[in-house]
Amino acid sequence: MNIDFQELGNVTLRALSSLVTLFLVTKMLGKKQVSQLSLFDYVIGISIGNFAAEMTINLESNEINGIVAVLIFGVVAYLISYGTLKSISLRRFFMGTPTIIIQDGKILERNLKRVKFDINDMLEEIRSNGYFDLSQVEYAVMEASGKLSILPKSEYRPLTPSDMKVKVSRESLCANIIIDGKIMHSNLKNMKKDEKWLNKELKIKGYTDLSNILLATLDINEKIVIYEKNIDTNSKDVLE
Numbered sequence: 001m002n003i004d005f006q007e008l009g010n011v012t013l014r015a016l017s018s019l020v021t022l023f024l025v026t027k028m029l030g031k032k033q034v035s036q037l038s039l040f041d042y043v044i045g046i047s048i049g050n051f052a053a054e055m056t057i058n059l060e061s062n063e064i065n066g067i068v069a070v071l072i073f074g075v076v077a078y079l080i081s082y083g084t085l086k087s088i089s090l091r092r093f094f095m096g097t098p099t100i101i102i103q104d105g106k107i108l109e110r111n112l113k114r115v116k117f118d119i120n121d122m123l124e125e126i127r128s129n130g131y132f133d134l135s136q137v138e139y140a141v142m143e144a145s146g147k148l149s150i151l152p153k154s155e156y157r158p159l160t161p162s163d164m165k166v167k168v169s170r171e172s173l174c175a176n177i178i179i180d181g182k183i184m185h186s187n188l189k190n191m192k193k194d195e196k197w198l199n200k201e202l203k204i205k206g207y208t209d210l211s212n213i214l215l216a217t218l219d220i221n222e223k224i225v226i227y228e229k230n231i232d233t234n235s236k237d238v239l240e
Contacts, residue, residue: 011056014063018052021067025074040094044077095144102140115142178216191218
């Protein structure tokens, strides 16, 4: 087996170029999960991927042509994405609109056909949402991304503290104030606390050495949760 190292090096350089180009274009377009992609986003993604693959493997093609093609598709996608943020009409055209397929507990057969769904597809999606009895569903909406959103009938909705008239404390995201023994000063400042306050609270909890703390979090109610470093050499880290 003869290896052409010059050709291999050329492919390597092309692969790196296409990877960098794809990364830059993806950063420009923003973050979206696959399930959130519209039909237009999906088509653009496939096209850009094909251009990158062709640019990498087809050594007879001019590399710059592939880079330009990827950039053009990326810029067009970015401009359309920006336009859809400003215009409802463009948003409806490129991204689509939600479609009601169950209304007041009744299946809208015409709308099922519009979204190219049959009864089995619909039942599968409803089961995936945790409803195995169709009679429990009040509304079902097919989102533009293809995801099915379900509103159950009132008697089948989970109870909330509001329903039970129970007063609950306010909740918010926890801030990581200590990571691997180091104080995260910016996070502490965002929680309107300082290092002096933190050291006092840690001392109350019996911690004087930060090096023993793997992680400490602080919530909006000033509750500190501390996770110590595991220094027990006799503990098992594998289930038998």
